[in-house]
Amino acid sequence: MLAVEASALTASLSLAEQAAIRAVLVSHPHFDHCKDLPGLAYNGPWEQPIEVVGSAGTHAVLRRTLFDPSLWLPFFDFPPAAPRLAYREARAHEPLTVAGYRVVPVPSDHYAPAELPVLTGQAAPTRDPSVALGFFIACGDASLYYTGDTGPGFAAALGDLRPDVLVTEVGLPNAQRHRVSELRHLTPADLQAELEILGARGGPAQGAPARVLAVHLAPHSEAAIRAELVEVARATGAAIEVATEGQRLTVTAP
Ligand SMILES: [Zn+2]
Ligand SMILES: [Zn+2]
Numbered sequence: 001m002l003a004v005e006a007s008a009l010t011a012s013l014s015l016a017e018q019a020a021i022r023a024v025l026v027s028h029p030h031f032d033h034c035k036d037l038p039g040l041a042y043n044g045p046w047e048q049p050i051e052v053v054g055s056a057g058t059h060a061v062l063r064r065t066l067f068d069p070s071l072w073l074p075f076f077d078f079p080p081a082a083p084r085l086a087y088r089e090a091r092a093h094e095p096l097t098v099a100g101y102r103v104v105p106v107p108s109d110h111y112a113p114a115e116l117p118v119l120t121g122q123a124a125p126t127r128d129p130s131v132a133l134g135f136f137i138a139c140g141d142a143s144l145y146y147t148g149d150t151g152p153g154f155a156a157a158l159g160d161l162r163p164d165v166l167v168t169e170v171g172l173p174n175a176q177r178h179r180v181s182e183l184r185h186l187t188p189a190d191l192q193a194e195l196e197i198l199g200a201r202g203g204p205a206q207g208a209p210a211r212v213l214a215v216h217l218a219p220h221s222e223a224a225i226r227a228e229l230v231e232v233a234r235a236t237g238a239a240i241e242v243a244t245e246g247q248r249l250t251v252t253a254p
Contacts, residue, residue, distance in 0.1 A: 023051035059089070111131040132148055
């Protein structure tokens with residue numbers, strides 16, 4: 001089984017389901033995307049390695065934070081004979097086969113390694129464009145694109161890739177669009193622009209995703225984002241829904 005992010009794996013999956021995970025794609029090292037990796041690794045079985053697939057920047061942060069030996073067992077090096085977590089580097093636009101799926105990492109504009117001065121207004125954002133990734137995941141002719149966290153630009157970064165299903169973050173309401181350049185999340189208005197690029201040649205058969213699932217809605221602004229997404233669906237004709245916990249999604253080729 002392939003997991004996308006480790007946001008809620010231990011909270012939402014049984015131990016047997018966790019034991020079936022062979023690989024985890026981690027988009028970037030923000031806490032909300034990797035916080036269940038330590039528990040997943042600990043729950044075992046330890047003799048069965050899990051691939052952790054992400055950028056070199058993501059791996060470096062995980063090692064020195066969640067898997068620092070002063071905080072938790074350093075599962076990238078432990079047990080010494082056969083570490084529980086096996087890091088596998090993902091590089092933008094270099095396809096990988098992971099747990100039987102074809103995975104194409106796509107660069108995303110999101111991660112700033114030193115954000116505190118930015119958040120406190122003391123410095124401008126200095127993003128590291130090599131850290132955050134989205135993942136195009138294909139099995140046979142069916143495909144999905146998961147944006148991870150991203151500012152505007154993911155549709156262009158996808159190049160010729162056209163997913164059947166888009167799972168996209170929509171982190172901010174339109175009223176906070178002025179904060180997009182600082183926080184690098186999408187508003188519904190930004191998503192509309194991205195969908196217009198993906199579907200510039202017409203409907204699903206020409207490149208627009210058949211289905212769009214919105215995730216990562218800021219809880220404090222969820223009602224506003226939901227209302228604005230209804231307007232985006234109306235304007236673009238896209239089938240947009242807000243994903244729910246426990247939702248099952250079947251991806252099929254057109
Ligand atoms: Zn983030
Ligand atoms: Zn996030």
